[in-house]
Amino acid sequence: KAIYTGVKGLKLTVNPFLGHYNLAKAPAVRSDILTYGVDLEAEYKMLNDKLTLTGKSKLQGASLLTSGVPTLNYGKFDFDVNAKYKYDVNEKFNVTPETAAHLGLNTLQGILSGVELVLTPKVSAEYKPTDTLTLKGSVEAPVKFKTVGTEFKYTDTQVKTSLNLKYEWK
DSSP states (O other): OEEEOOSTTEEEEEEEEEEEEEEEEOSSOEEEEEEEEEEEEEEEEETTTTEEEEEEEEEEEEEEEETTEEEEEEEEEEEEEEEEEOEESSSSEEEEEEEEEEEEEEEETTEEEEEEEEEEEEEEEEEOSSSSEEEEEEEEOOEEEEEETTEEEEEEEOOEEEEEEEEOOO
């Protein structure tokens, strides 16, 4: 794993991986799965850490190696981006709009076999009327698209809400 933090507010991470699994070990037939790939992450904070931009990707593959059979290769590629801004209305109340996008691609033998796209707008708020009471809430609405058969199309939208009340005894 390698992490770079040489620029103020920027953090880059690279994490390669490799795995081997022996499925069957017989004198006549041997079957193994080889997994490989890399996780990439980037985070950049600016405007006094109020605005955060992040990007992540996971590029991974798997190969089925069986004696006497052509190798079967599978790939999965995930890409995520996010932008979030924390706006302080006053010292007790802040609002954080955020947007995220996820793109997932699957391949089999080098041919694209599936696509998924999720776009998620979100807004959250926090109110701290006293030093012992905190109210938090959020609303998000993921909009999903994916391959259905041979067609890429809209599948659904959900609305997710949360409300949290925290009181600390002092």
